[in-house]
Amino acid sequence: MxxxxxxxxxxxxxxxxxxxxxxxxxxxxxxxxxxxxxxxxxxxxxxxxxxxxxxxxxxxxxxxxxxxxxxxxxxxxxxxxxxxxxxxxxxxxxxxxxxxxxxxxxxxxxxxxxxxxxxxxxxxxxxxxxxxxxxxxxxxxxxxxxxxxxxxxxxxxxxxxxxxxxxxxxxxxxxxxxxxxxxxxxxxxxxxxxxxxVPGVALATAALLCLTFGLTEGQRYGWNAGIWALLAGAALLLAVFLAHQRTxxxxxxxxxxxxxxxxxxxxxxxxxxxxxxxxxxxxxxxxxxxxxxxxxxxxxxxxxxxxxxxxxxxxxxxxxxxxxxxxxxxxxxxxxxxxxxxxxxxxxxxxxxxxxxxxxxxxxxxxxxxxxxxxxxxxxxxxxxxxxxxxxxxxxxxxxxxxxxxxxxxxxxxxxxxxxAGSLRDEASARAAGLPADLRGRFVAGFDHAAKGGLEVGGGRGAAPDTPPGTSPDLVHHVQRVAAATFEHxxxxxxxxxxxxxxxxxxxxxxxxxxxxxxxxxxxxxxxxxxxxxxxxx
Structure with a gap:
């Protein structure tokens, strides 16, 4: 070669x-x-x-x-x-x-x-x-x-x-x-x-870390004050970085x-x-x-x-x-x-x-x-x-x-x-009307809990409620279908x-x-x- x-x-x-x-x-x-x-x-x-x-x-x-x-x-x-x-x-x-x-x-x-x-x-x-x-x-x-x-x-x-x-x-x-x-x-x-x-590298890295963590974890933490503080910190660190570079x-x-x-x-x-x-x-x-x-x-x-x-x-x-x-x-x-x-x-x-x-x-x-x-x-x-x-x-x-x-x-x-999170909640509320009354609240709450806990993407997995013992297989299958349709739409x-x-x-x-x-x-x-x-x- x-x-x-x-x-x-x-x-x-x-x-x-x-x-x-x-x-x-x-x-x-x-x-x-x-x-x-x-x-x-x-x-x-x-x-x-x-x-x-x-x-x-x-x-x-x-x-x-x-x-x-x-x-x-x-x-x-x-x-x-x-x-x-x-x-x-x-x-x-x-x-x-x-x-x-x-x-x-x-x-x-x-x-x-x-x-x-x-x-x-x-x-x-x-x-x-x-x-x-x-x-x-x-x-x-x-x-x-x-x-x-x-x-x-x-x-x-x-x-x-x-x-x-x-x-x-x-x-x-x-x-x-x-x-x-x-x-x-x-x-x-x-x-x-x-x-x-080296100070420039440290400032740039810290600014990016604050920005990325804030945007990625914002939904999990409900966009609370801590998340907004991180985003504000990212902007401040960026300003300090630019001022440092100017000197x-x-x-x-x-x-x-x-x-x-x-x-x-x-x-x-x-x-x-x-x-x-x-x-x-x-x-x-x-x-x-x-x-x-x-x-x-x-x-x-x-x-x-x-x-x-x-x-x-x-x-x-x-x-x-x-x-x-x-x-x-x-x-x-x-x-x-x-x-x-x-x-x-x-x-x-x-x-x-x-x-x-x-x-x-x-x-x-x-x-x-x-x-x-x-x-x-x-x-x-x-x-x-x-x-x-x-x-x-x-x-x-x-x-x-x-x-x-x-x-x-x-x-x-x-x-x-x-x-x-919002669309799943709306879809679950609308589609729960087709379920038995005792399952409707649990069905909506399941999707709401899944959204707050960090969404797991996949056909409603983990969001559909557990059906009570003795529920007919047909009803269990129906709940699963409704959960999948809720997620897809x-x-x-x-x-x-x-x-x-x-x-x-x-x-x-x-x-x-x-x-x-x-x-x-x-x-x-x-x-x-x-x-x-x-x-x-x-």
Missing amino acids: SRWRGDPWAVLVTLSLGFFMTLLDLTAVNVAIPSMIDKLEASLDAVLWVINVYILVLAALLITAGRLGDLRGPRAMFVAGVALFTVASVLCGLAQDPAQLIAARAVQGLGAAALMPQTMTIIIATFPAERRGAALGVWGAVAGVATIAGPTLGGLLVSAAGWRWIFFVNVPIGAAVLVMALTLIPDVRPGRPHRLD RQDDEPLLPFTLFRDRDFAVMSVVSAAVQVGMIGLFLPVMIYLQSVLGFSALKAGLVMAPGMVLSALVSPVAGRASDRLGGKYILMSGLALFAVGMAWLAAVADVGRTWQALQPPLAVAGLGIGCVFGPMVTVALRNVEPRMAGAASGVLNTIRQIGTITGSAAVGAILQNRL GFVHALRPTLALPIAVIVIGAASCALVRRHRSEGRDEAPVDSRPMADTP
């Missing part, structure tokens, strides 16, 4: 595989939510922490990892991240309860944070400007492929071998990436070394404000967060809907999502190349508009008893829109960034994306739980307002693209990032 060492496309394949691995579990975990709830006896908010703790650690440490990449070398950080992520995947697969799984997912997030910003930094250092859009388009397509492979492969593994294998599958991928990284990626160090801003602008800040003087970078920061809110808003509630309402297996649910995501992966490199020639402004606006239309269409057609075929047109439109976003978004964001700031810009952009993910996940989860009623949030955020992202400067990259005489090759370490 030595003759391929340093080859830009061989390097891109290696980086893309590592990036793919970090994204695979994010979508695969969404498919496995009902299974993990059953096998680990966990509530919905506990499983949301399995998703959120990974994103929390990732978002909090991305900029720091980007700085460490500048200091220690991006290849060294990439290799360390892949190794840590692979070991943590084994620990996730061996977890015996929600607490163990959440802890292992935190370690996974640490590994992902170490490797992810290095992928963009090395791509920028490896590809000349006239080919960078195509390379970033491929990099963006990896997100689409991971989106396909996550639900589909995750569904296959959950159905055939159990939820633990969505983590164990990372082991061979991680081993292959380690070998490829050590043999194919040269040790290049773009820019100059940076110092770490360090001449001394290696964690968040260089100079990046945001470039209008295109500032707008793409908003768009990147909006896209992530849209992605998590699509996958989190819709995967639960497919399995818990429509009764699809995990595999079938993944396959239902696959065609739209295949379309996304096919379109993404084309959109990346087009952004090199034409600029990404109108491609981005069109893609985001299609994404929002697809999600709104899906919200309109979602109902109890829908066939998988009825969901394909809106999912295809959403997938087409997603495919037009990732490559052009990164190309526009980094177009005017100075080479010495490439590592910082990569870390900041990825951090903002992940903040969008974690905020979207927590907010969508909070809205889903809140709306589901209640979830559909909660799904639509839940999807309204990510749709609105995507629309705002599309509108903000109007501020992007018109640009044509063709014929630009732009040099690639100045890289200083270092002696390869053994």
Whole structure:
């Protein structure tokens, strides 16, 4: 493989595989939510922490990892991240309860944070400007492929071998990436070394933790004063963090404000967060809907999502190349508009008893829109960034994306739980009229108690009252049917307002693209990032 060492496309394949691995579990975990709830006896908010703790650690440490990449070398950080992520995947697969799984997912997030910003930094250092859009388009397509492979492969593994294998599958991928990284990626160090801003890291991490805990656990604690105090604390910590960063602008800040003087970078920061809110808003509630309402297996649910995501992966490199020639402004606006239309269409057609075929047109439109976003978004964001700031810009952009993910996940989860609690109560009250009088109060109270105790998503499980001894089998079966119908219709009623949030955020992202400067990259005489090759370490 030595003759391929340093080859830009061989390097891109290696980086893309590592990036793919970090994204695979994010979508695969969404498919496995009902299974993990059953096998680990966990509530919905506990499983949301399995998703959120990974994103929390990732978002909090991305900029720091980007700085460490500048200091220690991006290849060294990439290799360390892949190794840590692979070991943590084994620990996730061996977890015996929600607490163990959440802890292992935190370690996974640490590994992902170490490797992810290095992928963009090395791509920028490896590809000349006239080919960078195509390379970033491929990099963006990896997100689409991971989106396909996550639900589909995750569904296959959950159905055939159990939820633990969505983590164990990372082991061979991680081993292959380690070998490829050590043999194919040269040790290049773009820019100059940076110092770490430890107080900034602590403030940012604390702010994200308060925000995530408040949004994720708000429904469980009835949005009491403590929850609102956490959310207020998050806002205060963010303000202190920004003030702290302002004082360090001449001394290696964690968040260089100079990046945001470039209008295109500032707008793409908003768009990147909006896209992530849209992605998590699509996958989190819709995967639960497919399995818990429509009764699809995990595999079938993944396959239902696959065609739209295949379309996304096919379109993404084309959109990346087009952004090199034409600029990404109108491609981005069109893609985001299609994404929002697809999600709104899906919200309109979602109902109890829908066939998988009825969901394909809106999912295809959403997938087409997603495919037009990732490559052009990164190309526009980094177009005017100075080479010495490439590592910082990569870390900041990825951090903002992940903040969008974690905020979207927590907010969508909070809205889903809140709306589901209310709709289940209303449905239970209406449908209890068809039950014997002595069961009606207990039936409604069962759903109300389930909502207050942390919702367990799945066909009314745990909400239907225990029938008295001697109840006829026909009546028991009737109560179970009514409980299942209550959950199914209640979830559909909660799904639509839940999807309204990510749709609105995507629309705002599309509108903000109007501020992007018109640009044509063709014929630009732009040099690639100045890289200083270092002696390869053994």
